[in-house]
Amino acid sequence: MQIWQMEPFPCGDRRLPHHVFPPKHMTPDQLMSKAGVQYFKVDLDDTVAMKKRLSRVKTENKINCTDVFTINESTPDLQDKLEEYYEPVTKEDNVVSMVTDGTCYFDVEPEEDEWIRIQVERGDLIVIPKGLSHRFTITPKNYVQMQRFLTKSKVTDEN
Numbered sequence: 001m002q003i004w005q006m007e008p009f010p011c012g013d014r015r016l017p018h019h020v021f022p023p024k025h026m027t028p029d030q031l032m033s034k035a036g037v038q039y040f041k042v043d044l045d046d047t048v049a050m051k052k053r054l055s056r057v058k059t060e061n062k063i064n065c066t067d068v069f070t071i072n073e074s075t076p077d078l079q080d081k082l083e084e085y086y087e088p089v090t091k092e093d094n095v096v097s098m099v100t101d102g103t104c105y106f107d108v109e110p111e112e113d114e115w116i117r118i119q120v121e122r123g124d125l126i127v128i129p130k131g132l133s134h135r136f137t138i139t140p141k142n143y144v145q146m147q148r149f150l151t152k153s154k155v156t157d158e159n
């Protein structure tokens, strides 16, 4: 994972890093204290350690559903989807994602127009806290695969 402050109003290709000048990198601890984003490195080849970590993260975040999310050059309606994912959103539950292949960016906005770019890669697990404005995009690799951990509220009324 790499973390840096992003220029507030980036122009051009979103997949470029868009550093402030001079670049200001941050540590995972700084990211945690500034934005409340949790980070874990998961060894995907160590099944026992991975299961232990995931089970803990699932319990702590009340996860009851997971899916596999993939973006690559043959994703249908790629540009439309990227536009949608780049719109800032805030969720009512923590957003928990683990990259299993490729890379992507999550940008988080702890204060208005102050964006931090988080570049994640295989084995990076991040928890974006509920209520934190964020958006998602790809890097020049044009490829990411991740597992998402979701909290689905139970449907009690079908209407």
Ligand SMILES: CSCCC(=O)C(=O)O
Pocket (backbone or CB within 6 Å): 069, 085, 089, 091, 095, 134, 135, 136
């Ligand atoms: C890969 S998830 C993209 C959109 C997003 O950031 C979210 O749903 O929270």
